[in-house]
Amino acid sequence: MSEHRATKPLSLKSIQIQDKYWTPYIQLVRDTVIPYQWEALNDRVEDAERSQAIENFRIASGQSKGEFHGFIFQDSDVYKWVEAVGYSLISTPNPDLEKVADEAIALIASAQQEDGYINTYYTIKEPGKRLTNLAECHELYVIGHLIEGAVAYYIGTGKTSLLDVARKAADFVALHFGPEPHQLHGYDGHQEIELALVKLYEVTGEEKYLDLSFYMINERGQSPNFFHEEWPKRDRISHWTGQQESTPPDLAYWQAHKPVREQEIAVGHAVRAVYMYTAMADLAIRKADDELLAACKRLWSNIVNRQMYINGSIGSTHHGEAFTFDYDLPNETNYSETCASIGLIFFAQRMLQAEINSEYADIMERALYNTVTAGISSDGKHYFYVNPMEAWPKASEGNPGRRHVKTVRQKWYGCACCPPNVARLLSSLGEYIYTASTDTLYAHLFIGSDAQVELGGSRVTVNMKSSLPWQGQVELSIAELEGDGDFSIAFRVPSWSDSFTVHVADETIEPEIRDGYAYVQRTWKRGDVFLLDFAIQTRRIYAHPEVRANAGKVALQRGPLLYCLEEIDNSAPLSSLSLPADAEIRERSADWNPELVMLEAEGFRREDRGQEALYSSASPVKAPTRIVAVPYTLWGNRNPGEMLTWIRE
Structure with missing residues (x-):
């Protein structure tokens, strides 16, 4: 099948952010968050929850003695940290940070087994139980984050050491999963590897990684169900309780209750869901799969119209960190995990590549401005995991049903998926500002930046200056231009603005509006200035x-x-x-x-x-x-x- 999509994202290397609002966040991640999180991963932050993530790798590689500590997916925190570093090094080279990351990568590589498998929990604690409890134990999820970290570090530095580890791990997965009789006809309980394999395909060009992702997405929810077949094989014993369970896995919790193409309502664990929907959209684009894209649209509509909080967060209950049912959006007990909003941003970004519709960018902006940055303190060293709509300290302390709601950001978490997730998103923020078709540049987010892009017969550098979020003025200028200059610029008309004006070369113009985007087509010249003024009101x-x-x-x-x-x-x-x-x-x-x-x-x-x-x-x-x-x-x-x-x- 040939790929089809409305637009393609710009390379992170082609975008430089210079924004009064967002640059301080990016600098905070670069100068404080990344170094602080390295200290946390090494258990050097006083009074913070113990991580042992780095020490687990030392033990698994034989460099230290000891027992595994932490959640079964603890390795993924390290991989997300490496991903944030890789993205950060694109915009700001830092030899000292790169040296630390290279040493961490060498440690990771030393923990990989000969056949490509890598997971410190199973290497240290249960070496004989690999791939026996995929529903609960996150093995492929962890490898997925390894892949994403490796791709980012390769893009940021050109180094292939971690990419080689990731490819070897992905090849291990490809050997063991697939349609052949000797393979596992299954998938992971926590979706992640599916979208990661698409990224690995992008940088390697190897179709087998794309096909493996496609297989896992299509296999999910098929009958006989993999999780129900796996359950008796492990004697019905749960990893989390160590006890035999009387009822089989709730397939809806893992979004495995029906084939993904038939799903219409977002159910189950919120982060897993949006990671899966992101992969579905990726594959719909690359496989030209209209049926898969239609499922994405249905699930998107259900989330944003019936199950999303006003701050762009999702996950109504702390029981399973999950969706509940349409319109059930309690304010004082919601979960709204930071990771879930980040996953929703991933999903929105992919849907924008599939089709231009301002709703995707509106939601991407809503989650970014209101949940992702709420998850991190102004000092960069404290984090929210849960993002409530209402907080009452006495209830958080005294009501068991509300203890997940914190009124003070924490230094770290035993399950620390959110802090490095924020770091990797903000380090790669440039990827979310624009996409481009052959002859149109689309501005989705109004973040001050320089962007280099090819549009038709033109090589263009566009400079954006933005006064958001406090004021509504945006300026786009053609800073450099090689070629005929015959292309369009389309900008999102944000849902929060009742009116706007456009000036190009000192002329007021009335752009054509399609699907929430205003199109300005002309023969551009170097130095042309494009002024937007959005009404901004309470x-x-x-x-x-x-x-x-x-x-x-x-x-x-x-x-x-x-x-x-x-x-x-x-x-x-x-x-x-x-x-x-x-x-x-x-x-x-x-x-x-x-x-x-x-x-x-x-x-x-x-x-x-x-x-x-x-x-x-x-x-x-x-x-x-x-x-x-x-x-x-x-x-x-x-x-x-x-x-x-x-x-x-």
């Missing part, structure tokens, strides 16, 4: 009537940023506050950061009447009060306390 956002948690409530959004209330600005309890429907919402600068836009309005607080009775027939007393809101992504960076996103109106 909006009241209301949930669908079926979302019971938000009945009678309102949320505030300004531009791409969601806002929330914090105890430090409003006093507790935040649940006693209400915002009148006709209240004027004012904008002002933050005291601690004059560039940051805060919101304030006159509202009411239900007062404590001093009564001792738990219930009373007396009407509540409402006192006037000022309500102050801050960007959700920045909550928890000052004094710990309550947080609230949806306010009674």
